[in-house]
Amino acid sequence: MDPIISKQRIASLILKENTVGLNEAEQEELNLWRQTDPRNERTYTRLHEKDYKKDLSRYRQIDVQHGLERYRERYIQKKTRHLAKWYWSAAAVVFMMGIGSIFFLQKTDHIPPQESIIPGGSKAMLVLNNGNIIDLSDKTHDEIVTTEELIIRNNGTGLQYATTENATNKHANNYNELIVPKGGEYTLTLSDGTKVWLNSQSKLKYPVALNDTNREVYLEGEAYFEVTKDPHHPFHVNTKDRVTIEVLGTSFNVRSYPDETKIETVLEEGSVRMSKGKEKVTLSPGYKAVYQPEKGIETTSVNTELYTAWRHGQYIFVDESVENILKQLSRWYNIEVFYSNEKAKSVIFSGDVRKYNDITTLLEAMEIAGGIHFKINGNTLIVSYKE
Structure with a gap:
């Protein structure tokens, strides 16, 4: 067995021994490993001195955000076995990461990275309908546009559109574009109240004022949507390859990067329909739809946390x-x-x-x-x- 896989196997056995217990064959396997080398027994002893349960609790706390709490309340009862399997895998990983300095470094030399790579932050560029470009990272642009019909505000982390009581269809065909570079993220509230979280290296083109006839946006990259419900006027997200996601009011993630062949949407709440030409697939919460040119649209049941945790x-x-x-x-x-x-x-x-x-x-x-x-x-x- 590959030495890396072997160490991961032993780490999983030790974790299981200290949580739910081992069966006879597993206990024999672990005992044999302990007896093979005195260093193994010393490592085993040191691991039992570590309070790794604190590490495991991180996964239990992953649903502190309201959106993930709603997901667990709805999904855990229907997919208990699926979720339990994922949780055990994740728990074992946290354990192995936590014991790295004790176990995996037992026989190998480890050289940590020599420099630091800092994370990204809130940054984006706004392209107005007239072609003007505004750096939204500059918080001095608190109020970008104010007219009789429209107000656009920026606070350095998010952009918000609102129409006034005097609003007409004057801006219905005017589009803005929000561009988030590598190392960036930004939020957007559209004029109908729909909220969008844009991930790094993403673009969203959208109407300045959404109305009864135009609730349509164009995405390149990745975004999480919380769409304001309007049963009579569906919301559409258009991606590359003429793939469209139709929404009535829901929470979902869309991923469509130019350097990736597939387009995927993951549904947390509500209902969406992915379509490509005549092919259409409607999703229920807890499911993912993936379009690939050579395969068409395929759906699978997933743990949505894996696809939406980035926005938290x-x-x-x-x-x-x-x-x-x-x-x-x-x-x-x-x-x-x-x-x-x-x-x-x-x-x-x-x-x-x-x-x-x-x-x-x-x-x-x-x-x-x-x-x-x-x-x-x-x-x-x-x-x-x-x-």
Whole structure:
């Protein structure tokens, strides 16, 4: 067995022994490992001295945000076995990350990253209908536009549109565009009250004033929507490849980056319909729809936390390749990733990182658990696989 996989297996057994208990075969496997090398027994003893339950409690607290609380209340009863399986996997990962300095460093030399990579923050550019560009990171632009019909306000982290009592259809065909660069995030409240969270390296084109005939936006990148309900006037999110998500009033995530072949939407609450030409799929809460040119639209039951936690300040990865993880993180931390060998891309890792923390802790955990090595050179992250 690969030494990395072997260590992860032992870590899982120790965790299980201290929570729900081992069966006879598992206990025998763990005992054999303890007897194989005196260092193993010393490691086992030290692990029992560690209060790793505090680490596990982080996953129990992941639903402190109201949106995730609603999800757990609705979904955990229907998908108990599915959720329990994911939770056990996540718990084992936290445990392995927490015991890294004790267990995984037992026989390997670990060199932490030499520099720090700081997280992103609130930044965006607003392109007005007349072509003017405004840097929203400059908080002096508190009130951008005020007319008899329209008010646009900016507070440095979010942009808010509102129409006045005198509003007509004058602005119905006027579009603005919100551009969030790498290392950025921004929120947007549309004139109908719909709220949008834009992730790094994303663009949203939208009507200045949404009305009875125009509730349509255009997304490039990733965004989370909480759409104001209007049964008579559906809300549409248009993405690349002419894929559209139709909404009546709901909470959902859409991901459609230019450098990724697939388009996906994950539903937390309400109902959405993804369509591509004549192909249409309607989602229920707790499901994901993915469009790929060669496969069409496919749906699966998922743990929505894995796809929406980013807007609550956290990234969660379960059985993801290093390549996919770093592609997501490179947008938020505004870094370029270079692989010195292809094998490093396919290493599988599970773990989490808080968006506003330095990335170093996660990189060290990935080095420990995944057999890979990182070197930071300015804003470039060099990744290699340790044979």
